[in-house]
Amino acid sequence: MSAPSSGAFSFSTALGDEAATRRLAADIANLIEPGDVIALSGDLGAGKSAFARAFIRHLAGDDELEVPSPTFTLMQTYDLPRFHLVHADLYRLSGPDELSELGFDDEAASTVMLIEWPDRAAGYLPPDRIDVALALDAAQSDSYRHCEVTGHGRLASRVERIQVVRRFLSDMSFSAARRTRMQGDASTRMYERLERDGASYILMNAPRRPDGPPVEDGKPYSAIAHLAEDVTPFIAMARALRDGGFSAPELIASDRAAGLIVLEDLGSEAVVAGDPPAPLEERYVAAVDLLAALHSVPKPDVLRVDASTMYRVPRYDIGAMLIEVSLLIDWFLPFRDVTPGDALRADYRMLWRDALQPALAAPPTWVLRDYHSPNLIWLPHRDGIKRVGVLDFQDAVMGPAAYDVASLLQDARVDVPEALEIGLLTRYTRARLNEPDFDAKRFTHLYALMAAQRASKILGIFARLDKRDGKPQYLRHLPRVWTYLQRALAHPALAPLSAWYRDNIPAPDTKNP
DSSP states (O other): OBOOTTTEEEEEEEEOSHHHHHHHHHHHHTTOOTTOEEEEEOOTTSSHHHHHHHHHHHHHTOTTOOOOOOTTTSEEEEEOSSSEEEEEEOTTOSSGGGHHHHTGGGSOTTOEEEEESGGGGTTTSOSSOEEEEEEEOTTTOTTOEEEEEEEEGGGHHHHHHHHHHHHHHHHTTOTTSEEEEOOOOSOSOEEEEEEETTEEEEEEEOOOOOOOOEEETTEEHHHHTTOOSSSHHHHHHHHHHHHTTOBOOOEEEEETTTTEEEEEOOOOOOSEETTTTEEOHHHHHHHHHHHHHHHTSOOOSEEEEETTEEEEOOBOOHHHHHHHHHHIIIIIHHHTTOOOOHHHHHHHHHHHHHHTHHHHHSOOEEEOSOOSGGGEEEOTTSOGGGGEEEOOOTTOEEEOTHHHHHHHHTOTTSOOOHHHHHHHHHHHHHHHTTSTTOOHHHHHHHHHHHHHHHHHHHHHHHHHHHHTTOOGGGGGGHHHHHHHHHHHHTSGGGHHHHHHHHHHOOOOOSSOO
């Protein structure tokens, strides 16, 4: 392995048979993102076609997919589940100037390019790419190859990650497992399904989060908002939830330093169904009952990670709440062609600082923070609230119980009818009425407050995902989140916020969000 100063990382591996080639192709395919370029080189007969076939089939999720060689057509295109892919064979090109005639310049930045004979494309290959160089070793056998994989630029760290993951899976006896990347959400983490000996597991691949640029008081956004920097919070909260009788995934194996965990596979049965997805009432009832049970007992803020390590759950403080609602000003307003001035920003934060005081004074409990349909798995073979499997809780904080209730009942990804929202909110409050410290009227105020806070944050996040991260698919949710925001701001206690939003924040364009 090597990491040259030029910003590249390389490793070499032996491919003793076609199965080894398929495993390497899967390793690389699992880290590919839209816009990536893979340069595949090697002499005639070196195994480029076998690698390309395995690579494309893995991405397609189809072991029988026909993958013809593009030697004569020069380019073969595939509409895969996650992106568009172009498989190009440049063997018959005489020089890079012919690439424009093929339409290389027309390929979108979201297209993955797999290029054989990349030497014909000198000057066209981007500095950020993955090189896969294959070579025969006839002294071993006809099927034996050597392969060198090199990640350049921003892809160097991803290629280095291949080795880290391989080592972990080997140490945990999962090296022979079949690996399939799972469809991700807005997260920077990656997940794979591992199949071994007839059983299924989940690999969580979450390298330590690097600090972003300072945004306030010299701190990055992640530090102010108390976002998890490594897998330690996930491990601690998973253990705590399971110890409390909730269906968080069991931890099978982990390497905290490497940011890798093998988890119980809870399956993929959702709490929504249909096209577009809509809440399944029985499942949402169980999900809200789970929250009522979770919130009915005081929760510790220090959790066990392992025999020698404890983790303190951070407080959902005013800094975190304000930096989240500031996303509306920083990203959603520019998205709506509004340039916020310093005075507008100061007024906004002052209004929110005053409005959030009841939330800061509320009895703190575990706020899982993303308790909504993408992170809830239906487990019909279990009983009661254990039928709801819970995922994605690594950013949990100590804060008001109302936040997670609002997260569920104003689900940003699906339309929750107002009648269902009110019915489930009523069910939750009735479940807690006998608790001495629970006040239904106060909770209803907190529910509206945290729903408005969360909706403001999400409007900013979805605009940021489009502008900064090139993920426009989240814009379709903006009208729904805006509707939720209006519901929340209708609470009388939020009248000052409601008036300010009405005067200063334009609604999303429903025709072109």
